[in-house]
Amino acid sequence: MVPNGARSAAATPTRARSDPGGRIRGVTAGRAAVGAVWALVALGTAGIVALLPGDRSLSWLALVLGLGVVAGMAAQLVVGEQRGFVVRLSAAAAGSAVLVAVGALTVLAGA
Numbered sequence: 493m494v495p496n497g498a499r500s501a502a503a504t505p506t507r508a509r510s511d512p513g514g515r516i517r518g519v520t521a522g523r524a525a526v527g528a529v530w531a532l533v534a535l536g537t538a539g540i541v542a543l544l545p546g547d548r549s550l551s552w553l554a555l556v557l558g559l560g561v562v563a564g565m566a567a568q569l570v571v572g573e574q575r576g577f578v579v580r581l582s583a584a585a586a587g588s589a590v591l592v593a594v595g596a597l598t599v600l601a602g603a
Contacts, residue, residue: 522580525567526587533560533588537595549599553592560588 536556540549564584568577 520573521571522568522573522576525571526564526580526584529560529564529567529584530587530591532563533557533591536560537591541595541598546599546602550596553596553599556595557588557592560592561585564588 533556536559537553540552540556544552561584564581567584568581
């Protein structure tokens, strides 16, 4: 007999060790979307830092940050998972800000 409020081991759902879809265990679509946004922002930041002179690159880095936040919102809306939406969106925006800040510091150090 199971105590009141407790679940039996047979009723507890378990996760399969191997995912038939080929996904990495523990990586949800929402987390993958955050990583994709970070990758796009990193590529945009690296491209701007490498290709534009110092006086022009800071304004373009601001544009990359704004686009990164918008891309983060769009990616999370496409995923459509309600639970953890604000946390994932905050992670995408904060990670984008850190990546752009590193790019800006690189530009300022080279100037």
